[in-house]
Each structure stands twice: as C-alpha cells, then as structure tokens.
Amino acid sequence: MATLVRQEFVGLDHEGLYSAAETRALDQWAIQHRGISGALLMSRAAAAALRQLLQRWPQPELLQVLCGTGNNGGDGYLLADQARRRGIPVQVLQVGDPAKISGDALRAREQALANGVPVAVFAPAVLQPQGVVVDALLGTGLGGEVRSPFAEAVDAINDSRLPVVALDVPSGLCADTGRVLGTAVRANLTVTFIACKRGLFTLQGPDCAGELEFSDLALPLDTSTALAPAWRRLDLQRLLAAWPPRPAASHKGDYGSVLVIGGDTGFPGAVALAAEAALRCGAGLVRVATRPEHVAALIARTPEAMVSGVRSGQELAPLLASADVLVLGPGLGRSSWSGQLLQVAAQSGVPAVMDADALNMLAESPLPSPAVRDHWVYTPHPGEAGRLLGCSSAAVQADRFAAARSLQSRLGGTVLLKGNGSLIVDAQHGLLADYGNPGMASGGMGDVLSGVIGALLAQGFAPIEAAALGACVHGAAADLAAEEGQRGLLASDLMPQLRKLLG
Numbered sequence: 001m002a003t004l005v006r007q008e009f010v011g012l013d014h015e016g017l018y019s020a021a022e023t024r025a026l027d028q029w030a031i032q033h034r035g036i037s038g039a040l041l042m043s044r045a046a047a048a049a050l051r052q053l054l055q056r057w058p059q060p061e062l063l064q065v066l067c068g069t070g071n072n073g074g075d076g077y078l079l080a081d082q083a084r085r086r087g088i089p090v091q092v093l094q095v096g097d098p099a100k101i102s103g104d105a106l107r108a109r110e111q112a113l114a115n116g117v118p119v120a121v122f123a124p125a126v127l128q129p130q131g132v133v134v135d136a137l138l139g140t141g142l143g144g145e146v147r148s149p150f151a152e153a154v155d156a157i158n159d160s161r162l163p164v165v166a167l168d169v170p171s172g173l174c175a176d177t178g179r180v181l182g183t184a185v186r187a188n189l190t191v192t193f194i195a196c197k198r199g200l201f202t203l204q205g206p207d208c209a210g211e212l213e214f215s216d217l218a219l220p221l222d223t224s225t226a227l228a229p230a231w232r233r234l235d236l237q238r239l240l241a242a243w244p245p246r247p248a249a250s251h252k253g254d255y256g257s258v259l260v261i262g263g264d265t266g267f268p269g270a271v272a273l274a275a276e277a278a279l280r281c282g283a284g285l286v287r288v289a290t291r292p293e294h295v296a297a298l299i300a301r302t303p304e305a306m307v308s309g310v311r312s313g314q315e316l317a318p319l320l321a322s323a324d325v326l327v328l329g330p331g332l333g334r335s336s337w338s339g340q341l342l343q344v345a346a347q348s349g350v351p352a353v354m355d356a357d358a359l360n361m362l363a364e365s366p367l368p369s370p371a372v373r374d375h376w377v378y379t380p381h382p383g384e385a386g387r388l389l390g391c392s393s394a395a396v397q398a399d400r401f402a403a404a405r406s407l408q409s410r411l412g413g414t415v416l417l418k419g420n421g422s423l424i425v426d427a428q429h430g431l432l433a434d435y436g437n438p439g440m441a442s443g444g445m446g447d448v449l450s451g452v453i454g455a456l457l458a459q460g461f462a463p464i465e466a467a468a469l470g471a472c473v474h475g476a477a478a479d480l481a482a483e484e485g486q487r488g489l490l491a492s493d494l495m496p497q498l499r500k501l502l503g
Contacts, residue, residue, distance in 0.1 A: 015196060015232060015233040015235070016195065016196070016224060016228075016229030016231075016232055016233075017195075017196050017197070017198035017201065017229055017231040017232060017233050017432060018195040018196065018197060018198065018227075018229050018231075019175065019176045019197070019198060019230075020140035020141075020169075020175040020176055020197065022195065022227055022229070022230075023140065023175075023194050023195045023197065024140075025226075025227055026194055026195055026219075026223055026224070026226060026227055027041065027194055029223060029226045029227070030194075030219050030220070030223050033226070034219070034220050034223070036219070038071075038103070038104040039104045039107060039108075041193075041194075041217050042071065042074050042075055042078055042104050042105075042108055043078055044215075044217040044218060045075045045078075045167065045168070045191075045193045045215070045217060046075050046076075046078035046079040046081075046082055047079075047082060048191055048193065048215035048217065049075070049079055049134075049165060049167050049191040049215075050079050050082050050083055052165070052189060052191050052213045053132060053134070053165050053189070053191075056163075056188075056189060057132050057163060060088060060089075060131045060132045061089065061130050061131045062089045062090070062091060062128060062130050062131030062132070063079075063080065063083050063088055063089065063090045063091070063131055063132055063134060064090075064091050064093060064127060064128060064131055064132070064133050064134065064162075065077075065079060065080045065090065065091070065092045065093070065133075065134040065136055066092075066093045066095055066122060066133065066134065066135060066136060066137055066153055066157065067080075067092055067093070067094055067095065067109075067136045067137070068095055068096050068136065068137040068138050068139075068141075068150065068171075069095075069096040069097065069098070069100040069101050069105070070101075070105060070138070070139065070141045071103075071104060071105050071139065071141070072136050072137065072138055072139030072140075072141060072167055072168060072171075073094075073095075073096075073101065073105055073108075073109070073136050073137070074101075074104055074105030074106075074107075074108035074109065075108075075136050075139075075167045075168070076092065076134055076136025076167060077092060077105070077108040077109045077111070077112040077117070077136075078108045078111070078112065079134060079136070079167070080092050080112055080117045080134075081108075081111060081112040081115050081117050084115065084116065084117050085115070089131075090117060090118070091118055091120065091128070092112065092117055092118065092119040092120070093119075093120055093121070093122040093126060093127065093153075094119055094120070094121055094122060095122040095137055095149055095150055095153045096149060096150065122149065122153055122156075124152060124153075124155075124156040124159075127156050127157075127160055129160065129162070130162070131162065132162060132163045132164070132165060133157055133160060133162045133163070133164045133165070134164075134165050134166075134167065135157060135164060135165065135166040135167060135170060135171050135185045135187060136167045137150055137153055137154070137171035137185070138150060138169075138171035138172065139167060139168040139169050139171070140168060140169050140175040140197065142171070142172065142174070142175075142181060144181065145181050145182040146171070146172045146181055146182045146183050146184070150171065150172075151182065151183055153171075154171055154172050154183045154184060154185050155183060157185050158183075158185065158186055163188045163189075164185060164186070164187045164188050164189075164210075165187060165188065165189045165190070165191065166185055166187035166189070166190040166191070166208075166209065166210075167190075167191060167193075168190075168191070168192050168193050168197075169190065169192065169197055169199070169200065169209075170184055170185040170186070170187045170190055170208040170209055171184065171185045172184030172185060172208075173185075173199060173200075173204065173205060173208045173209070174199050175197040175198075175199045175200070176197070176198065176199050176399075176401070177199050177202075177203065177398065177399045177400065177401065178198075178199035178200070178201070178202040178203035178204055178205035178400070178420075178421065179199070179203055179204060179397070179398055179399075180204050180208065184204070184208050185208065186207065186208055186210070187208065187209060187210045188210045188211065189210050189211045189212075189213065190208075190209040190210060190211070190212050190213070191213045191214075191215060192212065192213070192214050192215075193214075193215055193216075193217055194216060194217055194219065194223075195216075195224070195229075196214055196233065198231050198401065198432065200212060201233060201421045201432055201434045202400055202401075202419070202420060202421025202423070202432065202434070203397060203400060203419070203420055203421065204420075205421065206420060206421070206434070230430050231401065231423075231430040231431065231432055232429075232430065232431055232432070233431075233432045233433075233434065234424075234431055234432065234433045234468055234471070234472050235472075236435065236469075236472040236473065236476050236501075239468065239469050239472055239473075240469075240473075240501070240502075243469075243502075251284075252284035252285055253284055254284060255282055255283055255284035255458060255459050256283055256284050256285070256324040256325060256455075256457070256458025256459055256460070257283070257284060257285040257286075257287065257322055257323050257324045257325070257458060258275075258278045258283045258285070258286045258287070258323070258324070258325050258326075258327060258451075258454045258455060258457075258458045259286075259287045259288075259289060259319055259320065259322075259323035259325070259326050259327070259350075260274045260275045260278065260286065260287070260288045260289070260305075260326075260327040260330065260451065260454070261288075261289045261290075261316065261326060261327065261328045261329075261332070261341055261345055262274070262289075262290065262327075262328065262329055262330040262331040262332040262333075262341075262356070262357075262358075263288070263290035263291055263294050263298075263330070263331040263332075264291060264331060264332060264333025264335055264337060264338055265291055265293070265333070265335075267330075267331030267332075267333060268290060268291070268294035268297055268298060268331065269331065269444065269447075270330035270331030270356070270444065270447045271288050271290050271294075271298065271330050271331050271447075272288075272297075272298050272301050272302060273330065273444050273447040273448050273451065273491050273492065274327050274330040274447045274448065274450050274451035274454070275288050275298070275302055275305045275451060276301075276302050276305070276451065276492075276495055277447070277448040277449075277450075277451030277452050277455070277494070277495065277498065278327065278451040278452070278454050278455040278458070279302070279304055279305065279455075280455075280495050280496075280498045280499045280502075281451070281452050281455035281456065281473075281498055281499075281502055282455055282459055282502060283325075283454070283455040283458045283459065284458070285306070286304070286305045286306070286455075287305065287306045287307070287308065287319060287322075287323065288305050288306070288307045288308065289308050289310045289316055289319050289341070290307065290308075290309065290310070290331075291309065291310075291337070292309025292310070292311065293309070294307075294309070295307045295308070295309045310341070311337070312337070312340055313340035313341055313343060313344035313345075314340075314344075316340075316341055316344050316345065317344055320344070320345065320348045320350055323350050324350070324351070324457075324458050325350065325351050325352065325353070325454050325457040325458045326345055326348070326350050326351070326352040326353070326454075327352070327353045327355070327450045327451060327453075327454040328341075328342065328345050328346075328352050328353065328354055328355070328358045329353075329354055329355035329356035329357055329358030329359060329450065330355060330356055330446075330447040330450055330451075331356070331357075331447070332356060332357040332358055332361075333357055334357055334360065334361065338357060338361065339361065342358055342361050342362075342365075346362075346368050346372070347368060347372070349372055349375075350375075351375035351376065351457055351463070352375070352376050352377070353376070353377045353379060353450045353453050353454045353457065354376055354377065354378045354379070355378075355379045355446060355447070355449075355450040356384075356446060356447070356450075359378060359379075359380050359384045359387070359388060360384060360387055362388065362411075363384075363387040363388045367411070370412050373411060373412040373413045374412055374413055375413065375463060376411075376412070376413035376414070376463070377413060377414045377415075377416060377453055377457070377463045377466065377467050378407065378411055378413060378414070378415045378416065379416045379418060379446065379449060379450055379453065379467075380407070380415070380416075380417060380418065381418045381419065381446065382396040382397050382400075382403075382417070382418075382419060385403055385407055385417055388407060388410065388411065389403065389406055389407060389410070396417075397419075400417060400419065400421070400423055401423065401430070403417060404417040404423040404424075404425045404430075405425060405430070407425075408425045408426060408427070413426065413463060414426045414463040414464050414467050416449075416453075416467045416470075416471055418446065418449070420434075420436075421433070421434045422434075422436075422471045422475070424464065424467045424468050424471055426463065426464045428464075429464050431464075431468050433468065433471035433472045433475060434475075435471070435472050435473075435474075435475025435476045435478075435479060436474070436475030436476075436478050436479065437475075437478055437479055437482050437486055437489075438486055439478060439481075439482045439485075439486030439487065439488075439489035440475075440478045440489065442489060442490065442491065443491065444490070444491030444492070445474075445478070445491045445494075447491065448474065448491045448494055448495075448498075449470060449471070449474045452470040452473060452474050452498065453466050453467055453470035456469055456470055473498060473501050473502060474494070474498075476497075476501055477494040477497035477498045477500075477501055478493075478494055478497075480497040480500070480501075481493040481494055481497050
C-alpha cells in the first residue's frame with residue numbers, strides 16, 4: 001500500500017446549530033448570568049428584523065404584522081411599534097386569544113397599544129393586498145401540527161403573494177427538524193435570533209425560510225460557549241483554507257490508490273462517474289473492478305483509470321492488495337456477482353466508501369466487525385437509510401438528525417445522510433453541509449460524491465474530514481455548474497468544477 005501524505009485538517013469547528021430548546025436555554029442563560037432582560041432581548045429582536053426588512057423594502061406602503069400569543073408575537077408588536085415611530089404605516093393583526101398573552105409579550109402588546117399602533121382581530125379578509133407581511137405567529141414555540149386559527153393565518157399569508165418576513169422561524173416549520181407541521185409560512189426573508197436553528201438548513205427549512213439572516217442580539221461572546229451545539233454547519237472556504245498545497249516533489253504514490261468496485265450488467269456509467277470524480281479530486285491512481293464486458297467502454301471514456309474485468313470475488317482479491325481506499329456500490333447491482341464482490345471487499349479491511357447497492361445489501365446481511373467498519377463512510381439517501389434502519393424514507397425525513405445518529409450508532413464509522421442539508425456524523429461530530437441545488441435531482445450525482453470522498457480518503461483525510469469536505473465541494477460544484485441552469489444539470493457537469501474548487 002502507498003505511503004500517504006497525511007493532510008492536517010482543522011476545518012470542522014464551524015457555526016453552531018441549535019434546537020429550539022437549546023436556544024431557549026441560551027436565552028435564559030443570558031438573562032440569569034449576564035443580567036440582560038427578556039424585554040431587552042425582545043426589543044433587540046424587533047430592531048434587528050426591522051433593519052433587515054427595510055434594507056430590502058426601504059419604503060413599504062404598509063407593514064402588516066400578524067402576531068400570535070407567545071414571545072414571537074411580542075417581537076411582532078415591538079417591530080410594529082418601532083416601525084410606527086419611523087413613520088411607516090403599520091397594522092397588527094392579532095391571531096389567537098389575546099387573553100393568553102403574558103409576560104414580556106404582554107408588556108410588548110401594551111406598549112404598542114399605548115403608542116397608538118392599530119390592532120385588529122385577524123380574519124383572512126382583513127389582510128390588505130399591499131405592503132410587506134411580517135410573520136410573528138408561532139416562532140419556535142410550536143409543539144405539534146398548526147391548528148386553527150393559526151392555520152388560516154398561515155394560509156392567508158401564503159395566498160397574499162406579498163413579500164413576507166418571518167421572525168426567528170417561519171410559522172409552521174419545526175425548528176428542530178425542518179419539517180412542515182401541517183402548513184407553514186413561505187417567507188422571502190427570515191431573521192433568526194440568538195442561535196441558528198438547525199431546522200432552517202435542512203429538508204423543507206430552506207424553502208420556507210427564503211433568504212436567511214442571523215442576529216445574536218448583541219449577547220456577550222461567552223453566551224454561545226454556555227451550551228456546546230450538537231451540530232455544526234460547514235463552511236467550504238474554511239475547509240479549503242485548511243488544506244495545504246502539494247509539495248513540489250509530489251508523485252502519484254503520495255496521493256493514494258482508489259479502487260472503484262461496481263458496474264454490474266447494464267450499469268457501467270456509475271463506476272465511470274465515480275472513477276472520473278476520484279481522478280478529478282486528486283487521487284494518485286484510480287482502478288476500476290467491473291464486469292469484463294464493460295472494460296473497453298470505460299477505458300475509452302476515462303483512459304487514466306486502470307480497468308479490470310472481474311468475474312467473481314476470487315478475481316477481485318488481488319486488486320484489493322494494492323488499494324488504499326475502496327469505493328463500493330456504484331452500479332453494483334443485486335446479483336450473485338454483486339454479493340461475492342461485496343463480501344470479499346467488506347472483509348478486506350481496506351477503508352471504504354459504501355454507496356448505493358452496497359448499502360442495500362448491507363441492510364440484509366450481517367455486518368463485519370466494528371474494527372473494519374470504523375474506517376467506512378456510508379453515503380445513503382433517505383430510501384437507503386430507511387432500509388438500513390428498518391423504517392420508511394418518510395420516517396427518516398421526519399427527523400433527519402435523529403436518523404443520522406441512529407445510522408451511525410448501528411453502522412459505526414461515518415455516515416453522510418444525503419439530501420437538502422446533508423448530515424455528516426461519526427461518534428464525535430454532527431455536521432451539516434447545505435451546498436447544492438434542486439438541479440442535483442438527477443441520476444449519477446451520488447456516484448460522483450462517492451468518488452469525491454474516495455479520493456479525499458486516499459489523500460490521507462480521516463473519514464469524517466473526507467465526508468465533510470466531500471459533501472461541501474460536491475454541492476458547491478453543482479452550484480457552479482447550475483449557473484447555466486438547474487434543469488438538465490448532469491452529474492458529469494460537476495467534473496470541471498470539482499477540479500477548479502480543489503485545485
């Protein structure tokens with residue numbers, strides 16, 4: 001096996017992502033330990049949101065602020081009061097029984113009323129077809145499906161087709177999971193406070209949030225250290241900055257050998273994409289083990305890859321001896337040939353990326369020892385994740401964070417749960433990569449990702465590091481490629497962008 005050049009990689013400590021309960025704990029810590037009142041935080045939240053609103057709509061003909069009965073509604077009342085003092089026409093629409101308002105929210109409502117802010121009871125017909133709408137209905141306080149009268153208010157906001165600004169979290173969106181709880185506001189802008197809520201970055205969160213702005217409400221710097229986040233959001237530029245340039249004396253043996261295994265009858269394209277991606281991302285050598293009838297086509301497409309036809313697991317064994325990393329699964333299929341290759345490769349002890357049908361067969365087979373699996377990276381989409389967990393893909397999507405943790409607990413190693421806001425976990429880290437776009441909903445994208453991660457493993461990155469950088473650069477390459485249009489985006493369109501980003 002090659003002697004790898006270990007890349008010192010220190011780019012994982014990025015922006016913290018918090019649940020609603022964790023954010024409330026930070027809020028209470030600031031109140032109790034730093035003497036900042038809840039009323040002051042509410043006023044700062046209103047000011048931060050109004051400032052962002054006016055940057056985008058400098059002279060709104062009307063601000064229509066829909067307020068609920070909790071602290072999110074209190075933010076809305078103070079925003080309306082601050083806007084009125086600027087001479088901006090405002091109208092508060094109260095949703096829910098005002099008798100239920102208490103604490104800081106009640107004081108905010110009383111201040112707004114005392115200062116002449118007009119307040120009316122919400123009804124869909126009351127919403128005017130002009131200006132900007134502010135969603136201050138529910139925030140992070142939602143405990144279940146949105147119910148009446150809030151459901152009608154959410155639908156009225158969405159039906160208005162007016163610009164919408166959501167305070168903290170779009171009403172109806174679960175701040176913890178990114179799942180829509182029955183119905184949810186679709187905002188043009190969301191201004192979130194104190195901490196970034198993890199549900200804003202995955203599943204349906206980005207569609208509901210629109211443009212996202214964060215305000216820490218001028219809390220002391222030590223507030224965020226009072227509670228370490230379980231999840232962090234990755235930043236590609238910081239990841240790349242931690243990757244040093246290659247020494248002038250480099251040779252191909254320094255950057256590892258990747259063996260891509262797959263391409264059953266009818267599926268040669270999958271291994272071709274994975275192999276090319278591994279080459280474009282800097283692997284020193286890339287070999288492919290596939291059906292003999294696919295060899296000529298693969299060599300013609302990618303002559304830099306060394307392609308071997310194998311008829312059985314026994315014929316695969318000699319190729320494993322020279323591999324530093326395996327990419328196992330692209331186009332692997334579910335035949336007896338596939339099963340033989342998986343069994344031999346999985347027992348080899350070589351670090352591996354497990355994708356596609358390798359995952360589907362693992363779901364039906366006894367797992368190798370934990371010592372072997374510690375060096376594996378699994379890259380399931382929600383359907384494959386569901387098969388591995390014995391549940392539906394809908395159950396996986398209902399709480400992607402919990403599903404990713406459950407997968408890692410069962411499988412060991414590093415898990416990359418693909419999707420809108422991909423999640424990367426090992427025993428110590430919880431990371432989120434929110435690069436990419438809807439144009440990636442096409443065949444072959446996962447094959448490219450497995451090749452990217454395989455190349456990074458071959459160059460000496462630890463599994464969590466390779467999965468983190470791989471997920472980010474894969475999505476960012478798709479974003480660059482999609483500048484020419486999302487529809488019709490092909491997996492092969494990512495290749496020049498991958499090389500550009502990692503060059």
